[in-house]
Amino acid sequence: MVTCINDALFPDTGRNVVRLLRRLGVEVDFPQAQTCCGQPMVNTGYLDEAVPVLRTFVRAFEGYDAVVTPSGSCAGSARHQHDLVARRSGDEGLRAAARETSERVYELSEFLVDVLGVEDVGAYFPHRVTYHPTCHSLRMLAVGDRPMRLLQQVRGIDLVDLPGATECCGFGGTFAMKNSDTSIAMGSDKARHVRETGAEVLVAGDRSCLTHVGGLLSRQRAGVRVMHLADVLAQTEPAAVGA
Secondary structure: OOOHHHHHHOHHHHHHHHHHHHHOOOOOOOOOOOOOOOHHHHHOOOHHHHHHHHHHHHHHOOOOOOEEEOOHHHHHHHHHOHHHHHHHHOOHHHHHHHHHHHOOEEEHHHHHHHHOOOOOOOOEOOOEEEEEOOHHHHHHOOOOOHHHHHHHOOEOOEEEOOOOOOOOOOOOOOHHHHOHHHHHHHHHHHHHHHHHHOOOEEEEOOHHHHHHHHHHHHHOOOOOEEEEHHHHHOOOOOOOOOO
8 A cells, every 4th residue: 555645746665665575575466446545534524525435445455465555644544543434434344344454454664573574674774864753653553663673674774863752743644734833843843853863864654754854854954864664674785796
């Protein structure tokens, strides 16, 4: 499940998820029928409008062993909001289908560590990196230290702790639109903590949060890149010349 923001704005992250999973021996398919998980509608209170989106979701991902997504936010929506939407519809068949599908949805780090049992994915990334644990992955999914365990095994990486790491970046989907001043203040605090680390790269598991903080860092001319966890894990050491 590529997610809307990756499909529209950051397609390389989706490609890197596929590249990484195939490198680890996973047979990967990309259902062309997939659209949105419905989270923006649910978070804004439009549950009735989310019902047809949920129907599309369960049809698109029916029959797969696992649905892997590079987003704690979208995985959290599937696992915790889809039943709410299905109950709203009054369709017990949809509720059963949603429950069966949501049980197979995994955020990327969950799938790698818990399902594949892998922490060293063979990545190489010789840069100073700090990691921001996004709110949905941290609080809704409880992914814990899985992303950090994956990053710690990356060859060449200089991984540094982020001050105030568990504080929200201020994005929050439509929150950033409706409460922009508060959102910017929270994001500015996060950007300041990132600069304090001296990191070259800020890594997170949700592109939405990276877009928010990355925009602030860019306007501050901080010289810090933002990258999705999948983009880092997909990197490999260049082959030696003549090898």
